[in-house]
Amino acid sequence: MAKIKRGVSFYSYQQTQFFKQLGLEGQIREVSENLYGADGIEILDEQSLRQYPNSSDEFVAQWHGWMEKYHVTPVTMDVFMDVLQFRDHVMSHHECAERLKGDIRLAKRLGFKNVRTLAVVPIEILVEALPVAEELDIRIGKEIHNPIPLHGKYVQEIVDYVDNTGTKHLGIVPDWGIFQYQPSDVKLEWMIRHGASRKATEILTQTCLDMRVGVGPLADVDISLVTAGNIEVNWHRYLKTDEAAPYFVKAFKAIVEITNSNISEPSAMDYDVVFQALLFSQTRPEDMGKLMPYIISIHGKFYHMTEIPNRPGEFEDCSIDYEGPINYLKKAGYEGYINSEYEGQRFYQDLPLEQLADEVDQVRKHQEMLKRLIGE
Amino acid sequence: MLDNFLVRKDSLMNFFENGKVAGFKFAVRNANYRGVFLSLHNGYYIKLDDVVYPREVQKFEINGKSPRDFEEIKKAVYEHWDYDDEAIVYVYKDGGISSGKHVMEFQQSVLAAYGYMPTDEEWVKNPPVPGSGAGSDKTVHIVTYELELNEGIDQNG
Incomplete structure (x- = not known):
C-alpha cells in the first residue's frame, strides 16, 4: 500500500525563528525528534539561508551534515520572484527565469528534489528554466494557492x-488552503480586534457556507484565474x-449586495470583511482526480489546531477539510509528501509577546492529525 | 506581521557625527517571513512626537557596511537583507532627541511582492512614499511604539 510521507515547511516556524527561539538546526531537530516519524524538510530559501543566493560551501557541508545526523530528507525548496x-x-x-535557474542550482547543492515557485509565476518563466531543472533532476512545482482552484487555467x-512534452520535471504543489471552506476563528478574532464588526464576520462565514453548497448571489461566480493579492488590489480599486475589470464586476457587486442586505449602513470595513469570501477556492477532493500524476508535493496549510471534542490528544483544523482530501490521496496512491505549513501565527501578532501562537506546538498537533488520517 | 516587534524596544539612541549629536537611530527587523534583496527596501514612515521624518533624512545600516541613504540602498540589487538580521535606521535631526519617552509611528516600505502586480511600472517611476500604505508588505497598518531613549554609549560615537 502506498504511503503518504510527512514533513514540515519551515514557513511554520517563521516567528520562532524571528525571536531566535529556534535556529535552522533547531527546526530540523524538532522535525526529527518530535513529529512521530516525519522526515521531510521544506525551506523557503530567503527565510532559512544566509547570504541568499550565495550559500557558502561550509554552510552546504553543514546542511548535509544535519540531514544525516537527524535522519531527515530535503524535499522542497520554496523560491520567490520580486520583479x-x-x-x-x-x-x-x-x-x-535566470533567477529561477539560480534557485534550482542552489536547491541541487542542498540536496532538494523539488523547487516550488509562487502561484503567480507565468508559465513561460517555468518553461525557460526547465532545461536546468531537467539536467539537475529537480522538479519545478508551481504552487496552487487559494483562491486558485485546481480546475482553473x-x-x-x-x-x-x-x-x-513528456517532461518529468514540471508539476504543481497544491496548498491545502484550497480545501478551506470558511475563515478560521483566529482570523475572525484578529479582524474584530482590527475594527471589524462581529456581525460582518458572521455574514462572511455564512457567505462561505452558502458558497460551499452553491446557494446565494455568489453561487456561480468563478474568479479562478487570479491570485489573492490581485483580487485585493482590484477590489480596493473598485x-x-x-470600476473593475469585467471579470471581477459580478463578484464584487454580489459582495456589496450581500453586505447591504444584511447590515444597515455598512462601514467600509464591513465590505472588506465580507469580501474575504472571495478568497476561498471551493476545491473538492475529487478535483485532484486527473491531476494526481502532476502533483509534486503538497503544502499542509493550516491555521488553528484544536482538540477534537471528547477525543483527547487528537486535533483538527475546523476551517479546512483534511479528512476528505487525505482519503482521496490514499485511494489514489499518492506517495509524495504533505508538509505542514502553519499560517495562524500572524493572527496573534498584534498581541503582547506572551499571547503569541506556539508554532512548535501547532505543528506537532497538525502532525498528529496527519499521521492519524493517513493511518500510519 | 509582527507589528509590535519590528522596532527593538531598547534601541532608540542619539547618534553622533563629527563630534555633534546628528540625530537618532533605532534597530529594526524586516516585516515579512523572509529576507529580501536589499534594493527592494524603500524607506520608512517615521513620525516621532508628531514630527514626520521623510525618507530623505534617513539612512540604513545593514550587512556590516556604513549607513547608506535610500538612493544607495536602491542600487544594492544583489545584496540581501537576511531574515534573521537586525538593521539600524538613522534619522538626521540636529541635536537629536530628548531623554525620556517618545511616541513613534512607524511603517516599513518594502517593494517585495508575489510576482507581477498592477503597480509595478508606476513604482519604478514613482516609488511609493513610506506611510502611504503602498509597499507596506506584510504590515499594512502604521504601528505606534512608545520608546524610551537609551542613553547608553553609542558604539559609533
Missing part, C-alpha cells in the same frame, strides 16, 4: 505542457472608483 529587484525596470520573463496550462 522590482533592479528598481530601474520591471524584470522581464527572461530575468525571472493556471493548472491546465501546466498539465498541457507536461502532456505535450471600492474607490466603482
Whole structure:
C-alpha cells in the first residue's frame, strides 16, 4: 500500500525563528525528534539561508551534515520572484527565469528534489528554466494557492505542457488552503480586534457556507484565474472608483449586495470583511482526480489546531477539510509528501509577546492529525 | 506581521557625527517571513512626537557596511537583507532627541511582492512614499511604539 510521507515547511516556524527561539538546526531537530516519524524538510530559501543566493560551501557541508545526523530528507525548496529587484525596470520573463535557474542550482547543492515557485509565476518563466531543472533532476512545482482552484487555467496550462512534452520535471504543489471552506476563528478574532464588526464576520462565514453548497448571489461566480493579492488590489480599486475589470464586476457587486442586505449602513470595513469570501477556492477532493500524476508535493496549510471534542490528544483544523482530501490521496496512491505549513501565527501578532501562537506546538498537533488520517 | 516587534524596544539612541549629536537611530527587523534583496527596501514612515521624518533624512545600516541613504540602498540589487538580521535606521535631526519617552509611528516600505502586480511600472517611476500604505508588505497598518531613549554609549560615537 502506498504511503503518504510527512514533513514540515519551515514557513511554520517563521516567528520562532524571528525571536531566535529556534535556529535552522533547531527546526530540523524538532522535525526529527518530535513529529512521530516525519522526515521531510521544506525551506523557503530567503527565510532559512544566509547570504541568499550565495550559500557558502561550509554552510552546504553543514546542511548535509544535519540531514544525516537527524535522519531527515530535503524535499522542497520554496523560491520567490520580486520583479522590482533592479528598481530601474520591471524584470522581464527572461530575468525571472535566470533567477529561477539560480534557485534550482542552489536547491541541487542542498540536496532538494523539488523547487516550488509562487502561484503567480507565468508559465513561460517555468518553461525557460526547465532545461536546468531537467539536467539537475529537480522538479519545478508551481504552487496552487487559494483562491486558485485546481480546475482553473493556471493548472491546465501546466498539465498541457507536461502532456505535450513528456517532461518529468514540471508539476504543481497544491496548498491545502484550497480545501478551506470558511475563515478560521483566529482570523475572525484578529479582524474584530482590527475594527471589524462581529456581525460582518458572521455574514462572511455564512457567505462561505452558502458558497460551499452553491446557494446565494455568489453561487456561480468563478474568479479562478487570479491570485489573492490581485483580487485585493482590484477590489480596493473598485471600492474607490466603482470600476473593475469585467471579470471581477459580478463578484464584487454580489459582495456589496450581500453586505447591504444584511447590515444597515455598512462601514467600509464591513465590505472588506465580507469580501474575504472571495478568497476561498471551493476545491473538492475529487478535483485532484486527473491531476494526481502532476502533483509534486503538497503544502499542509493550516491555521488553528484544536482538540477534537471528547477525543483527547487528537486535533483538527475546523476551517479546512483534511479528512476528505487525505482519503482521496490514499485511494489514489499518492506517495509524495504533505508538509505542514502553519499560517495562524500572524493572527496573534498584534498581541503582547506572551499571547503569541506556539508554532512548535501547532505543528506537532497538525502532525498528529496527519499521521492519524493517513493511518500510519 | 509582527507589528509590535519590528522596532527593538531598547534601541532608540542619539547618534553622533563629527563630534555633534546628528540625530537618532533605532534597530529594526524586516516585516515579512523572509529576507529580501536589499534594493527592494524603500524607506520608512517615521513620525516621532508628531514630527514626520521623510525618507530623505534617513539612512540604513545593514550587512556590516556604513549607513547608506535610500538612493544607495536602491542600487544594492544583489545584496540581501537576511531574515534573521537586525538593521539600524538613522534619522538626521540636529541635536537629536530628548531623554525620556517618545511616541513613534512607524511603517516599513518594502517593494517585495508575489510576482507581477498592477503597480509595478508606476513604482519604478514613482516609488511609493513610506506611510502611504503602498509597499507596506506584510504590515499594512502604521504601528505606534512608545520608546524610551537609551542613553547608553553609542558604539559609533
